[in-house]
Amino acid sequence: MTEISIKIPQKRCSKCKKVKNLDEFANRKVSKDGKRGTCRECNNKYANNYYYGITEGVKTQETEPTGIYKNCNTCGERKDLIDFRIRTRNADGRDTKCKSCLSKEYKEYVKTFDAER
Ligand SMILES: [Zn+2]
Numbered sequence: 001m002t003e004i005s006i007k008i009p010q011k012r013c014s015k016c017k018k019v020k021n022l023d024e025f026a027n028r029k030v031s032k033d034g035k036r037g038t039c040r041e042c043n044n045k046y047a048n049n050y051y052y053g054i055t056e057g058v059k060t061q062e063t064e065p066t067g068i069y070k071n072c073n074t075c076g077e078r079k080d081l082i083d084f085r086i087r088t089r090n091a092d093g094r095d096t097k098c099k100s101c102l103s104k105e106y107k108e109y110v111k112t113f114d115a116e117r
């Protein structure tokens with residue numbers, strides 16, 4: 001077998017503008033070159049922002065139970081308010097789903113970036 005090419009295919013990330021090896025980009029059948037326009041690193045950053053970065057109240061680290069309970073809209077469990085993130089835009093100032101549902105959802109969300117192989 002002859003060596004065809006030793007050139008490593010590369011691509012520029014549309015977010016961070018860095019040129020990276022193609023395997024740093026998740027596959028995406030619908031795009032022209034079969035790859036995502038953004039690198040995995042940027043995808044992960046985006047996923048992080050989606051749930052945690054740009055939301056309010058992230059700095060507030062609560063450790064004490066509030067003694068106030070609320071039902072999670074997703075798993076239906078009754079949990080202390082400490083299990084719900086602070087969301088000042090919501091009527092009761094808390095997220096509608098508990099933190100464990102949120103992180104589960106977040107993991108699923110991240111997975112979709114690599115699911116299109
Ligand atoms: Zn990037």
Ligand SMILES: [Zn+2]
Pocket residue numbers: 072073074075076077097098099100101
């Ligand atoms: Zn829940």
